[in-house]
Amino acid sequence: MPDSLAEQLRSDMECEGLLECFHGLKPLDRECFEVLVESEEPLTIDEIGEAVDRERSTAYRAVQRLLQTGFISKEQINYDQGGYYHVYQPTDPEKISGEMQRMLNDWYAKMGQLIQEFEDKYEEAESVPASS
Numbered sequence: 004m005p006d007s008l009a010e011q012l013r014s015d016m017e018c019e020g021l022l023e024c025f026h027g028l029k030p031l032d033r034e035c036f037e038v039l040v041e042s043e044e045p046l047t048i049d050e051i052g053e054a055v056d057r058e059r060s061t062a063y064r065a066v067q068r069l070l071q072t073g074f075i076s077k078e079q080i081n082y083d084q085g086g087y088y089h090v091y092q093p094t095d096p097e098k099i100s101g102e103m104q105r106m107l108n109d110w111y112a113k114m115g116q117l118i119q120e121f122e123d124k125y126e127e128a129e130s131v132p133a134s135s
Contacts, residue, residue, distance in 0.1 A: 028068060028069070028072065029065070029068070031055065031057065031061070031065045032065045032068050032069055034055045034065075035051050035055055035062060035065045035066060035069060036069055036074055036075065036093065038051055038054040038055060039051070039069075039075055039091060039092060039093045040093050042092075044090075044092075045078060045090035045091055045092040046090060046091055046092075047088060047089065047090055047091075048062055048063050048066060048089070048091075051065075051066060051091065066091055069091075070091075073094055073098070073099070073102060074093065074094055074099055075091050075092060075093050075094055076091070076092055076093075076094055077089050077090070077091055078090050078091075078092070
């Protein structure tokens, strides 16, 4: 991932890179998300782990990060004889993109504020005569 905004604008970024850019997700998180998107039905942690060739606990941590960002949802399935398990599926892409748009708007407003503070600060510095 590029370090500066200028580098980011010059780089060839794919839309999936937004997962990392907006939420700091790791490549494994992105892999797990792609597995869920490509699946025709919700998957268990074991199935996700197998698909990305990682141990259950590693897949579980990636899935937890995806849940925290709201990119996926979790559903509890109950056994008839007692007990349960969870399955995971991607959230509606429109909801995800709407959240990213909101974050981008917030970021844009914050950057505009900081740029104005920068201008104000250095305009004041220029107007103060240097003492000899």
